[in-house]
Amino acid sequence: MAATDVTMDKVVSLTRRRGFVFPSSEIYGGLGSTYDYGHYGVLMKNEIRTLWLRAMVQERDDIVALDSAIILNPRVWEASGHVAGFTDPLVDCRTCKLRFRADKLEDSNCGRKPSKRPGETADCDLTEPRQFNLMFETQVGAMQDEASQAYLRPETAQGIFINFKNVLQLARRKPPFGIAQTGKSFRNEITPGNFLFRVREFEQMEMEFFVPPDDAEQWYRYWVEERLNWHRGLGLRDENLRVREHGAEERSHYSSGTSDIEYLYPIGWQELEGVANRGAFDLTQHTQHSGTKLEYVGPDGERYVPHVVEPAVSIERIFVALLCDAYREEVVGERERTVLQLSPRVAPVKAAILPLIPRDEGMATRAKNLFGELRRRFSVEHDDSGQIGRRYRRQDEIGTPWAFTIDEQTLEDETVTVRDRDSLAQERVPISGVASWLSAALERPWSPPAAA
Amino acid sequence: MAATDVTMDKVVSLTRRRGFVFPSSEIYGGLGSTYDYGHYGVLMKNEIRTLWLRAMVQERDDIVALDSAIILNPRVWEASGHVAGFTDPLVDCRTCKLRFRADKLEDSNCGRKPSKRPGETADCDLTEPRQFNLMFETQVGAMQDEASQAYLRPETAQGIFINFKNVLQLARRKPPFGIAQTGKSFRNEITPGNFLFRVREFEQMEMEFFVPPDDAEQWYRYWVEERLNWHRGLGLRDENLRVREHGAEERSHYSSGTSDIEYLYPIGWQELEGVANRGAFDLTQHTQHSGTKLEYVGPDGERYVPHVVEPAVSIERIFVALLCDAYREEVVGERERTVLQLSPRVAPVKAAILPLIPRDEGMATRAKNLFGELRRRFSVEHDDSGQIGRRYRRQDEIGTPWAFTIDEQTLEDETVTVRDRDSLAQERVPISGVASWLSAALERPWSPPAAA
Numbered sequence: 001m002a003a004t005d006v007t008m009d010k011v012v013s014l015t016r017r018r019g020f021v022f023p024s025s026e027i028y029g030g031l032g033s034t035y036d037y038g039h040y041g042v043l044m045k046n047e048i049r050t051l052w053l054r055a056m057v058q059e060r061d062d063i064v065a066l067d068s069a070i071i072l073n074p075r076v077w078e079a080s081g082h083v084a085g086f087t088d089p090l091v092d093c094r095t096c097k098l099r100f101r102a103d104k105l106e107d108s109n110c111g112r113k114p115s116k117r118p119g120e121t122a123d124c125d126l127t128e129p130r131q132f133n134l135m136f137e138t139q140v141g142a143m144q145d146e147a148s149q150a151y152l153r154p155e156t157a158q159g160i161f162i163n164f165k166n167v168l169q170l171a172r173r174k175p176p177f178g179i180a181q182t183g184k185s186f187r188n189e190i191t192p193g194n195f196l197f198r199v200r201e202f203e204q205m206e207m208e209f210f211v212p213p214d215d216a217e218q219w220y221r222y223w224v225e226e227r228l229n230w231h232r233g234l235g236l237r238d239e240n241l242r243v244r245e246h247g248a249e250e251r252s253h254y255s256s257g258t259s260d261i262e263y264l265y266p267i268g269w270q271e272l273e274g275v276a277n278r279g280a281f282d283l284t285q286h287t288q289h290s291g292t293k294l295e296y297v298g299p300d301g302e303r304y305v306p307h308v309v310e311p312a313v314s315i316e317r318i319f320v321a322l323l324c325d326a327y328r329e330e331v332v333g334e335r336e337r338t339v340l341q342l343s344p345r346v347a348p349v350k351a352a353i354l355p356l357i358p359r360d361e362g363m364a365t366r367a368k369n370l371f372g373e374l375r376r377r378f379s380v381e382h383d384d385s386g387q388i389g390r391r392y393r394r395q396d397e398i399g400t401p402w403a404f405t406i407d408e409q410t411l412e413d414e415t416v417t418v419r420d421r422d423s424l425a426q427e428r429v430p431i432s433g434v435a436s437w438l439s440a441a442l443e444r445p446w447s448p449p450a451a452a
Numbered sequence: 453m454a455a456t457d458v459t460m461d462k463v464v465s466l467t468r469r470r471g472f473v474f475p476s477s478e479i480y481g482g483l484g485s486t487y488d489y490g491h492y493g494v495l496m497k498n499e500i501r502t503l504w505l506r507a508m509v510q511e512r513d514d515i516v517a518l519d520s521a522i523i524l525n526p527r528v529w530e531a532s533g534h535v536a537g538f539t540d541p542l543v544d545c546r547t548c549k550l551r552f553r554a555d556k557l558e559d560s561n562c563g564r565k566p567s568k569r570p571g572e573t574a575d576c577d578l579t580e581p582r583q584f585n586l587m588f589e590t591q592v593g594a595m596q597d598e599a600s601q602a603y604l605r606p607e608t609a610q611g612i613f614i615n616f617k618n619v620l621q622l623a624r625r626k627p628p629f630g631i632a633q634t635g636k637s638f639r640n641e642i643t644p645g646n647f648l649f650r651v652r653e654f655e656q657m658e659m660e661f662f663v664p665p666d667d668a669e670q671w672y673r674y675w676v677e678e679r680l681n682w683h684r685g686l687g688l689r690d691e692n693l694r695v696r697e698h699g700a701e702e703r704s705h706y707s708s709g710t711s712d713i714e715y716l717y718p719i720g721w722q723e724l725e726g727v728a729n730r731g732a733f734d735l736t737q738h739t740q741h742s743g744t745k746l747e748y749v750g751p752d753g754e755r756y757v758p759h760v761v762e763p764a765v766s767i768e769r770i771f772v773a774l775l776c777d778a779y780r781e782e783v784v785g786e787r788e789r790t791v792l793q794l795s796p797r798v799a800p801v802k803a804a805i806l807p808l809i810p811r812d813e814g815m816a817t818r819a820k821n822l823f824g825e826l827r828r829r830f831s832v833e834h835d836d837s838g839q840i841g842r843r844y845r846r847q848d849e850i851g852t853p854w855a856f857t858i859d860e861q862t863l864e865d866e867t868v869t870v871r872d873r874d875s876l877a878q879e880r881v882p883i884s885g886v887a888s889w890l891s892a893a894l895e896r897p898w899s900p901p902a903a904a
Binding site for chain 2: 016017018019022024025026027028029030031032034035036037038039041042043045046053058059061064065066067068069070071072073075076090099132136137138139140141142150152159162163165166167170171172184186188190200201286289290291292294371375376379382385
């Protein structure tokens with residue numbers, strides 16, 4: 001099945017059916033493009049986050065972790081430019097009473113005649129565009145006045161910049177060094193959509209890398225390459241990844257270079273991760289607004305405002321890319337199957353333990369014991385429901401790389417069958433060696449199977 | 453040092469100094485009782501969350517994970533009773549213009565004369581109490597009308613109840629089963645304070661366990677015991693933990709039993725975790741408000757609304773309890789030291805790698821190589837700054853259980869010194885065996901050292 005045959009609808013349907021993702025607040029009619037993650041969705045997101053933190057923090061000695069608050073002092077967002085400029089142009093339709101992004105009219109549908117696009121029909125009577133700020137507002141404390149006005153952060157990055165001095169002093173760092181953070185951000189999108197691709201609350205993984213100004217260009221190139229390789233390491237197919245460098249007209253005024261690592265989603269090439277050379281803009285802004293000098297002073301008295309290189313990605317976009325990349329409908333013999341060919345590193349369940357005949361006490365006991373042993377170290381699942389073929393197909397759909405089946409032969413020689421999700425090859429392994437077999441299998445390099 | 457000598461101020465000072473926790477938005481004058489977590493704080497919180505998920509989800513077969521949205525359909529909070537009743541009584545002082553919780557006046561200070569308590573002085577001219585809703589409000593979408601009004605969730609539990617049917621159907625569960633969730637919740641506290649003990653945004657870890665009504669009492673007792681043991685397993689001292697059952701007058705009207713697992717914080721015995729027998733209240737409310745029947749229908753047509761047992765805790769309260777429990781000031785020989793005697797399972801850094809003489813090339817190279825090997829599997833730190841004694845004291849203060857020192861003897865026989873944080877005992881281990889030594893050490897049961 002070619003990647004182009006994978007539609008967002010098919011992926012949404014599978015994730016719903018198998019409990020990865022549910023439309024949020026569904027019993028109350030939902031809430032726009034908001035989603036809740038079910039069991040497998042949570043496990044998979046946790047793997048993505050853990051792998052990011054491992055690559056960005058644990059396995060390096062030049063990056064430290066941070067977890068700043070979601071509701072910061074509102075002056076942070078004045079300094080960053082978000083209060084004045086984090087806006088989208090908005091138009092109202094006087095006929096259908098809906099609102100649209102003025103710069104995305106071609107993607108919007110008229111509320112009265114959904115088949116007609118608002119920009120193209122005489123039905124739609126649009127107002128002049130006005131600027132709509134995408135930050136969610138709220139009030140902190142019991143006083144409802146201007147002083148209590150606050151925002152939900154639209155990005156985690158600013159929480160990093162305002163802690164620059166703390167890390168410099170207390171974590172005893174000097175450039176080049178980075179600060180990494182994962183956490184929820186909120187944007188009041190006018191037109192969210194495309195499943196998890198554009199949602200109002202999402203989990204960012206951002207790292208701000210502070211460098212001597214003269215080295216910024218070199219570090220910018222380094223991080224584009226480094227992050228691209230990280231996505232490859234998740235198992236995303238090479239042909240579905242590319243780097244697109246922004247033209248000068250597309251970049252922020254302070255940026256001297258921005259690249260998108262793009263993925264070929266079913267809706268086309270779109271940003272998966274952005275890497276930006278932000279220069280001294282952020283630290284300079286916060287120095288001016290806070291009165292606290294955010295600069296590096298070396299032991300010899302050298303003094304400069306570090307430049308910042310920022311790789312920024314959301315778990316949601318990785319999650320959708322992984323699902324689209326892994327989704328395959330295959331015909332095996334006379335049977336059709338749907339399978340998620342996820343890398344074992346990101347698969348929500350690493351292995352299934354299946355007693356062939358659940359009512360056979362010998363098989364049931366061995367399966368339970370094996371499950372009890374494995375679950376202390378791995379995310380595994382025990383399934384004793386229904387026919388073995390149905391159980392295999394269920395595990396295929398949630399992307400479980402291996403299934404250990406306890407069968408008649410197990411009762412004779414204490415070996416189990418290992419079934420490989422992708423090749424469907426089967427081999428036998430001693431039941432006592434399953435844990436170390438699985439441990440070794442998870443360490444092996446993995447690449448996506450060639451298209452059938 | 454007796455636990456009663458540990459003051460919150462000492463713990464706050466250590467966590468600030470060593471980069472566990474910073475007051476948030478500090479360069480802008482802060483924001484009430486809001487905090488940002490530095491490197492060690494993040495690593496320690498991640499360990500707490502991972503251990504909770506392992507105990508509550510991975511190592512069980514009757515609980516699944518969920519991650520629901522922070523901004524839900526606002527009708528959820530009508531059904532749950534939060535819109536009408538999630539309030540604190542608030543009084544204004546006409547003299548000092550501050551606001552106080554009417555039920556906590558004895559803990560509050562007058563703004564004009566901070567030494568005087570508002571309830572006790574003639575200075576304060578208090579209004580009659582009125583009810584203040586603790587939910588943060590916001591607006592979703594570009595329309596600013598009643599329909600767009602929304603709330604930041606004050607608890608993760610309701611996101612679980614509204615997904616009850618999804619899990620029942622798609623995860624093919626039947627009672628008894630549980631749904632577990634970790635994530636940020638927000639409460640607009642009138643008087644936050646006591647460091648991280650009462651903050652406006654915090655990370656909850658909640659699990660709703662759905663059971664046949666007749667079994668609710670038994671499961672309630674089970675979960676009180678289970679959760680108490682889990683906290684013991686984190687290394688919290690027995691004498692600082694107790695269970696306090698609420699009297700009938702203290703409980704919610706729908707609860708037939710609530711127990712607090714309390715910890716002896718420096719501010720006294722306070723709730724660490726709550727375990728509540730919530731009956732059928734939540735599912736019944738959402739059935740009535742949504743029109744969707746939230747009940748269990750068995751294969752034989754038996755039909756009931758499950759009762760709910762809920763253990764609910766925040767990472768912040770565990771984090772503070774662990775730090776207070778672990779904090780010790782000791783005199784060792786002629787030297788004083790401050791040490792965090794954290795369980796290795798929750799310690800942010802598991803081991804430090806220290807070249808005794810950093811400018812010695814043989815030591816430096818071996819230390820770097822060992823660090824490179826260990827960090828692929830463990831959270832470890834390489835430190836080649838300053839005198840070895842200062843480096844040990846630094847690791848003591850961040851609670852690192854073991855330090856591997858590369859010294860002269862290493863150059864001769866390829867062994868390193870292992871220093872134990874608590875006993876200060878030293879032994880030698882082959883450098884090639886350090887990874888498996890550390891792996892085994894982390895598996896060993898741990899209990900807090902007896903008070904000196």
